[in-house]
Amino acid sequence: MDLVTELQTIAGNDFVVTRRDLMQQYLLDETPQGVKPVAADNVIVVKPANAGQISAILKLANRTLTPVYPRGGGTSTVGGPIPTKDGIVLSLERLDTIEEIDLENLMIVAESGVTMETLLHDAEAAGLLFPPHPGDEGAQVGGVIACNAGGSRAVKYGIVRNYVKGLEVVLPTGEIVSMGGKLLKNNTGLDLMHLMIGSEGILGIITKAVFRLYPKPAVTAVLLVSFDERHTAVAAVPLVLQAGIIPLAIEYVERDIIEISATHLGLTWPAKSGNAHLIFTVDGGSEDEVYQQCERIAEVCDANGAVDTLFAETKQEQDNILKMRNELYGVLMPQLAESLDLAVPPARVADFLDAVERIATQYGSRIPNYGHAADGNLHPHLMMDLQERGLLWTVKDAIYEEGTRLGGIVTAEHGVGRSRRVYFDRYTDETSKHLMRGIKHLFDPNNILNPDAAIT
Ligand SMILES: Cc1cc2nc3c(=O)[nH]c(=O)nc-3n(C[C@H](O)[C@H](O)[C@H](O)COP(=O)(O)OP(=O)(O)OC[C@H]3O[C@@H](n4cnc5c(N)ncnc54)[C@H](O)[C@@H]3O)c2cc1C
Structure with missing residues (x-):
């Protein structure tokens, strides 16, 4: 049997794509044009339905020494999921079920192809919050874990790693392994789960995750503080934190750039003066609490060079400011x-x-x-x-x-990913690289999983 027929036997005929014109969106991501990797000529796209099928695909890939490229939402900005060698793109899109929202344990169990948009929405509908928010909600659960994504809300709530409590992973050699679970403490042996987080699809394919959730804050507010120049603006940030206020997010933008975004969206950047701006998002249990935090931020910034402070009164005003920031890229x-x-x-x-x-x-x-x-x-x-x-x-x-x-x-x-390998290589010491290569070889002795990504 040839490779395509074997893949069709595993995933079903409808879920194996061989025609180039039908697979274009699987050969790209959001990497800018100056460093975008070029996809190889002979690529097969496979859309398995579950971990069992993924295991069978990886065993087949090992037998035939075929490269496999795990793909989530394709929002990588570093060429992570682009198939640069002839091989298989393994799309997780059919693993799109939220299996459980566990209110007692404050956990959500989601398959890896669930998008951030769905995860955030469903958590919120249950009165809960998944705190990390990478900028593109088309990213998937598996992708944000594989990239250990951050996003703007990391100031108060930290990055994706802080929320992953359990994983189901298919190793490059085909074994299905469960790591962690609905547990807040776990010191059992070396922490393989945290090794998978941020591994950029080179150590295994994440098929399911357990995330910790938090109660949804009752109130959020957005404060836009303007400064004449960047140095004063960013110097105010540690002063706010030192004053004991930990906002959800503190984003820095400059007028000439944010106004391009505003024009593009048909909006107006509301700051009347200043060239360098800080966007504070604050959350809390009550309006009073949030208002007091905003007051304190304004006081600290005023005392340290701010030329204007604007409190976004309505939800629409808040959304517009954040939209202008989020659309910049x-x-x-x-x-x-x-x-x-x-x-x-x-x-x-x-x-x-x-x-x-x-x-x-x-x-x-x-x-x-x-x-x-x-x-x-x-x-x-x-x-x-x-x-x-x-x-x-x-x-x-x-x-x-x-x-x-x-x-x-x-x-x-x-x-x-692929576009920063030169700099990873230049600024990572030889001992660390040697250990990383050893780990990769242990997990993936035939180097079939996302070869040429992440580590050199
Ligand atoms: C407009 C915009 C804003 C962004 N803002 C942020 C931000 O604020 N913070 C931030 O951290 N990132 C941000 N990103 C980057 C991007 O959203 C993240 O890197 C995201 O985590 C990638 O998820 P994905 O599902 O799209 O993965 P993909 O792009 O499909 O893949 C990314 C990498 O993960 C691997 N992978 C994907 N799924 C799996 C899986 N199930 N198992 C194993 N490996 C897998 C791939 O092989 C690849 O190496 C932004 C991107 C855009 C376009």
Whole structure:
């Protein structure tokens, strides 16, 4: 039997795609054009229904030494799910069931193909909150775990890793393993579950997850604080935290960029003055509690250089401000060569922004920079003019050099994928890489699962 026939036997004829014109959306992700990997010529897309079928596919792939590329929502910005060698794209889209919302244990059990949109909605409908919120709700449960996604709400609630309590995983060699469970404490042996979180599809295929949920906060509010220049804006962030207020999110944006997003959406950026803005999202048990937090944030910012503070009164105003921020990536995409994802210690954010500005001036470009200010996680956007002038890699080199000099790292939340392997390699010590390669080999002796992604 040939490979296609064997795959059809496992998953069913309707769920094996071999025609190129019917599989285009499985060969792409959200990686910007300057560094987007090119899909291989001979790809088969398979859409299994359950862990048993995935196990059979991986055993077949091992026997035939066929590369397998796990695919979730395809929202990766680093080429993670793109099949760069002839092989199989394994789409998790049919594993789309929320099996249980367990109110007693405050846990949700979801298959890996459930989208963030569905998970957030269903948790909320049950009066509960799944705190992490990566920017694109088309991402799936398996994808956000494989990438250990962050998002804006990490300031108060942390990243995806903090919420994963159990996993079902199919190993590259086909065994189905259950890790963790509905447990808040678990010290049983080495923690394989946490090894899977953030493993970018190279150690196993996540088929099911147990997430911890929290009660939904009664009230949320959005406060937009404006400053004349970036240094003062980001310097206010640690001062707010030191004052004892931990907002849900603190996002940093600059006027010229956010106004492009506003225009694109047919909206108006509501800040009347200032060039550098902090968007605070605050939650709490009552209006009074939230109002007091906003007052305190405004006081701290006013005392430290803010030129304007705007409290979004209505839900519509809140949504509009957050929408203009969330759509930035998509709006800039047509002119975008690459978006970076460095993190520096939070207190060095201003220095990092200054360094990026110096580099932009040196190379005669504009480098839009925005991101999760309180997490020290920023996304400098390198535009197509750099690519066209042959400067993309020179400028990237300079930014990574400055970022790491300030104590930072190559990627905070998007992962290494395919587009950041050079920098992962450059800034990771040999001993760590040796250990990582050893772990990969132990899990995947034939290197069939997402080869050429993440570790070099
Ligand atoms: C507009 C926009 C905003 C974004 N904002 C954020 C943000 O704020 N924070 C953040 O962290 N990220 C953000 N991202 C990045 C992206 O959403 C995340 O990386 C997301 O976690 C990827 O999930 P996915 O299901 O789309 O995975 P995919 O893109 O399909 O795959 C990503 C990686 O995970 C692997 N994978 C997918 N599913 C599985 C599985 N079931 N088992 C094993 N491996 C698997 C793939 O092989 C690949 O290596 C943003 C992306 C966009 C486009």
